[in-house]
Amino acid sequence: MSPDWAPATALDRRGFLKLGAGSAAAFTLLGASVQLAGCSQQAAPAAAGFRWLTAADLPFARLLVAGVAGSALPADPAIADAALEEGARRIDICLDALDAPAQKEVRKLFDLLQWAPFRRFAGGVAKPWTEATAADMQTLLANLSASRLGLLNGAFRALAKIGSVVFWSQPVAYPLARYPGPPAWAVAALNA
Template sequence: MNRRRFLAVGAGSAALLAAGGWWWSTQSGQPKRAALQTPAARVLITALIPAVVGQPDGKPLAGAELAAAADRMLATMAGLPLSAQDELGELFGLLDNSAFRRLAAGISTPWEQATPEALAQFLQSWRTHSLSLLQVGYHALHDLAAGSFYADPSTWGPTGYPGPHIQFS
């Protein structure tokens, strides 16, 4: 690919992303936080939590433990200020879009079919990306997933964390 073609593809991609962002912002009069309460958001959350926390006790995270962590993450997001919920709703809405998922996350399959390695690579690419907006998205997803998982005291044992020790003097 020559330089002229590379620049044309880059400019076209930027225009497409800008148009997609504008289109998304004009889609409905309802707050964007509504995207956090969709089945698609739960699918994304359920896919991301194992990619963030790994295998704390040596076995893949699944079943009731994963469902409980997803419930805690949804509850945590519902307790955030409305402006933060709207921003997360926009992020989840974009990540639900298959074109955006392929372009910005590098995931060509639906979230529930993505491998943990592909999800970890997606998160790592956003963590180290030159665009600070993607870094902020990474930190939001990472902190919510990790915090929601480790908020349950039953998850502390496999990590060796004995729990909080409060001493009063």
């Protein structure tokens, strides 16, 4: 006799095994679809002139800098474009300097953000990064930041730190930060 509080649809052993087998099949299918959809680009070589970023990463890296810089990005299109290109190069240098486990995690994040279903549902960006704008990147960052999932919040923090460091460390951003630049004697000592 079952107690009065027992649920009407108790999970017996057979149901538990079916649930486990179904879940395993679903996760296997999801993993295979991610691999086949091109989400994992771990074997992709670095783009020409770069150490770590792939050709698919470059539009994303430029937009990351533009999205984080926001209105601080120079109004002159030529200067802004140069700042975005320098930002992508600095992202490449920073990520190349990470240790292997950290590089692996960032690679997973970058590959996941290239995958259209994730980009659309978790980040709110339907366009591929080659067609997206700085506003789209800001939408992605806002959605990752506002997510109830700690993993997505962590992705936001990582992307915001990367974008902030590479933009605000450029000489074009010094006047905005009221930073006069390194002292001349320090530059001379480094170049000697």
